[in-house]
Amino acid sequence: MHFVDAKTILSASNGMNLYRGCTHGCIYCDSRSKCYGMPHAFEDVEVKQNAPALLENALRRRRSRCVIATGAMSDPYMHCEEELRLTRRCLEIIRQYGFGIAVQTKSDRVLRDVDLLKEINRNAKAVVQMTLTTADEALCRIVEPKVCTTRRRAEVLNILRDEGIPTVVWICPLLPWLNDTVENLDALLDICEQAKVRGVVNFGMGLTLRHGDREYYYAALDRHFPGLKERYIRRYGLSYELPSPNERVLRERFHTRCEEMGVLHTPEDCFRYLAEMPPVCEQLTLEL
Secondary structure: OEEEOOOOOOOOOOEEOOEEOOOOOOOOOHHHOHHHOOOOOOOOOEEEOOHHHHHHHHHHHOOOOOEEEEOOOOOOOOOOHHHHOHHHHHHHHHHHHOOEEEEEEOOHHHHHHHHHHHHHHHHOOEEEEEEEOOOOHHHHHHHOOOOOOHHHHHHHHHHHHHOOOOEEEEEOOOOOOOOOOHHHHHHHHHHHHHHOOOEEEOOOOEEEOOOOHHHHHHHHHHHHOOOHHHHHHHHHOOOOEEEOOOHHHHHHHHHHHHHHHOOEOOHHHHHHHHHOOOOOOOOOOOOO
């Protein structure tokens, strides 16, 4: 872990990453890809120590409220957040200035900040996005080794439901020959249904691999699933997109189940929901 002073914190689309890199160890993580130009080891997390000051300065100057998104490139609730609490400090600023928040995470550490999320949701909007990949707990410990497993994430989603905080689930990636089955997809959608999520995001039944990410993923396959890397290479070569051999069946099942559940299930609809701010309530005055 090392500390830097960032120049800016909000992107043009109102996203922020307080950290760069991650310690969750997910074997498929796209953020490892060389195209992002990270100049340090991925697990040597870069901490943007001045992020709260930058965020407050940015929000103070905004004329209209919006939803701030965090977690797209690095999980805001990785291990170092327990000590550093940058995410919590930024949530306090977002609450203070009346903005919304959309948090994306795999970690149950998000429950630490339920009090702030509830306040933000009462006055603006707060949504927690949780990634689910496999209902197989043993497989989850392999592909996402240093973060809470799917069973615990399901518990987190149910707690957030009971606390009145809306949720969206990302079901991806579905790794060819590992978790790309109808049975796994149904089990994950059952979790979504029980938790009464507002939407489910899926970008395709498979995964994507780029330079940097591919090498890390294949090394993990060699450690845990000998011979599977060669099967990938024979079928996909160096392709960026690796659709599951079951892609058509899984896609049809996904959309059918989501329609039956009555939840948003296209990326466009889910992202529109995440970005929308509720209208400002104007207090009515009565003249006697």
